[in-house]
Amino acid sequence: MLHYLSPERPVSQEEKKRRFYQGLETAIWQAERARSHAHSYRDFRVGAAVEAFRDDALSFPHRFRSFYGINTKILKERRPICAEPIALSSALASGYTEAIGLVIIGEPQEDEHGLLHKTLRPCRECRLFMKEHPLMRPETIIITARPPQEECAIIFEEHTLEELLKAYGES
Numbered sequence: 817m818l819h820y821l822s823p824e825r826p827v828s829q830e831e832k833k834r835r836f837y838q839g840l841e842t843a844i845w846q847a848e849r850a851r852s853h854a855h856s857y858r859d860f861r862v863g864a865a866v867e868a869f870r871d872d873a874l875s876f877p878h879r880f881r882s883f884y885g886i887n888t889k890i891l892k893e894r895r896p897i898c899a900e901p902i903a904l905s906s907a908l909a910s911g912y913t914e915a916i917g918l919v920i921i922g923e924p925q926e927d928e929h930g931l932l933h934k935t936l937r938p939c940r941e942c943r944l945f946m947k948e949h950p951l952m953r954p955e956t957i958i959i960t961a962r963p964p965q966e967e968c969a970i971i972f973e974e975h976t977l978e979e980l981l982k983a984y985g986e987s
C-alpha cells in the first residue's frame with residue numbers, strides 16, 4: 817500500500833472535496849485579500865480563488881495549490897477582465913489539471929436577467945468559459961461569497977458548476 821504522503825497515492829473525489837471544505841474559510845479570506853488588489857474604474861472589485869489539484873507533483877503537498885484572480889476594468893470603454901478566468905488560467909499555466917473548487921467574492925450586483933442574488937454570481941461569459949475550461953468538472957464546487965466583515969459570519973452560496981449552468985439554462 818502506498819504511504820499516505822506518497823505523491824503517487826490515488827486521491828479520491830471525496831478526499832479532494834473534504835480538503836476543499838477544510839480550507840474553505842482560509843480560501844474565502846485569501847480571495848478577499850486578492851480582491852483588495854482588483855482594479856476597477858468604478859470600484860467594483862471581485863476576487864477569486866481556485867483550489868487546484870494535479871496528479872504528477874514531486875511531493876504530496878504540492879498536489880494541492882491555490883491560485884488567485886482579480887477583475888480589472890481600467891476604463892468604462894475598455895474590455896473588462898473577470899477574476900475567475902484569471903485564477904483558472906493561472907492554475908492551468910502552472911500545470912494543474914483539476915479545479916476542486918472555486919471561491920468568488922464581490923458585492924452582489926444584478927445579473928444579465930436583472931436578478932439580484934444574495935451573492936455575486938459569475939457572469940454569462942465566465943459561466944460559459946468555465947463550462948469549457950479543461951480544469952472544470954460538472955462537480956467542481958463554486959462558492960460565491962459576500963465580502964466578509966471582521967467578526968461577522970461569512971455569507972455565501974454554494975453550487976456545483978453543473979447546478980449553476982442548469983440554473984441559467986446553459987447546461
Ligand SMILES: [Zn+2]
Binds near residue numbers: 899900940941
Ligand atoms: Zn465574468
